[in-house]
Amino acid sequence: MAGTSNERGWVAWLARRHAPPPGGLGIGDDAALLPLAPGLQLAATTDWFLEDLHFRRRERPEDCGYRLATRALSDLAAMGAEPLALLLSAAWPAGLAASWRRRLHAGLEAAARDSGAALAGGDLSRAARIAFDIVGLGRVRAGRALLRSGARPGDSLWVSGWLGYAAWGRRLGARAQPSDREQRRALARWRRPRARWELGRRLAQPGRASACMDVSDGLSLDLHRLCRASQVGAMVFAGRLPAPPPAGRSSRARSAAARRALDFALYGGEDYELLFTAPATARARLRRLASPTLPLTEIGVITRSRGLWLELDGGRERLPERGWDAFDAHGGNRRGGRATP
């Protein structure tokens, strides 16, 4: 349910017009929340996945299907919800091979099965370019859902897993063969990002995260959204970001690689990690949730003053509100093209 930066006004207009459902949560978070029964809320989210904007036909269809499912599952993860079901609206042009569709479904099923969500329905139509809209439905105990609005000054800022690898993998391309372990990781993280729904459910237990969202459009843009919802600011420590390590033979090459890795981590998008905040009292509990396969990294601090800052090389600079934006993507020719300077 990502809004888009320069469509913020439209989302705000919608949110003003539509009161949240009684006992629930409306427009503006990763998913809507609806009260369904005493003690129980439904989390519901929907996400576009459009040819030449979110994927290209030359990619492996299995990878597209996996990423398609992850878009919805990651929003459920961000709310701390248990995934229940997916619905898929699909449209395609005449002559799209059935084998492409079957392979896409194999990838979607792999991601869905993993999460326990069943593909329960959808709609079909025809379109000039392939288009998907995926619906994620999940369940969360009333009052337990993780919102963007819960961050408090003094909270630590955390992120799961790794940042920037997906953008790097996307830059390497659909047909790239990895030349080393880090490139292999980058391609895997871009092609098959695994939604962090187990982590989300754990973070939603009392005394853990105070706010949470998923990083789909880049750390910077998504952090601006979280801070706006919580009416706070943040300081991010660049040196702590779990980004690709700089490689290169000369120090100049390593320095350029480090800058590129930082840009991928801050503005790249498609990480599908969880960005969350927590009070200091939760630190020990959070450390116990981390594992070698899913590290949790403290990357910054929430501040009372509303600006967003990046601490870098001993200095500090404003963290610009940019990242992946469908309305700046020029029909997909520059998918994530702003990720490098």
Added chain:
Amino acid sequence: MAGTSNERGWVAWLARRHAPPPGGLGIGDDAALLPLAPGLQLAATTDWFLEDLHFRRRERPEDCGYRLATRALSDLAAMGAEPLALLLSAAWPAGLAASWRRRLHAGLEAAARDSGAALAGGDLSRAARIAFDIVGLGRVRAGRALLRSGARPGDSLWVSGWLGYAAWGRRLGARAQPSDREQRRALARWRRPRARWELGRRLAQPGRASACMDVSDGLSLDLHRLCRASQVGAMVFAGRLPAPPPAGRSSRARSAAARRALDFALYGGEDYELLFTAPATARARLRRLASPTLPLTEIGVITRSRGLWLELDGGRERLPERGWDAFDAHGGNRRGGRATP
């Protein structure tokens, strides 16, 4: 959640691969059903609404928005579910006027408010042509939902409201001014079809409907789907269809008009009425549900033998499985073009 006739194989393939959610209902009905709490199921449906296929930009945006909401609300009605919330994924080209979007939302809100459903979320993106995917979420008591599969030989076949007016209105066109009461009704039924969710909830009470679906792609095509799901056949009495009355000065003109009205009623689509079956024992109760503003008409009978027949002018003919089909609509140039011979 309409499948499409010549994509039946694809829907069947999906349904075979995806077991229904435990205690719920998966691919193939008007909406999916998910168990959420003891005694309670969620009904969830999703429907495309695409420029030049389901609507045109020269129509009044308010009408498009109303019809967009009705697509989802009508699927909830068909299950006997109480509408709770809508989610809307919207994509549009650069330069689409904000006033168009605001007017569309005014229509969507009118339909949603009427039903008690809140717009609770969605997604935004960019696309070459305007595209919407609407999600409807509703609530139904466990075991009470109306399915396509419940029709039994000997049941009567019923339809709410009127058939064929919407297709006639579509043919009259977006800018038409009605010349009489029937044309006014046709244009209104096409532009602002009201989902029958109150009726659906009443039909879902014990001892009333045995099967139900909404008529979105035309009586004939949708009845074939209902009969296939119930493993039965049907006989439809053409003379009983609540279709537009034939008008004309000569008997030849009236005869042509009658044929056209019958075609609209059988194959036109976008009626958003409820097509349902019920045992003879329910007849008196059903008659009491009818009103002048929403008649309920007994139009046929369910048969053990699997064929679908139309009784017309004292003879009988096979009822062909055709109606509105996105995969035959040639990119929207012939929206409903097959409705007339």
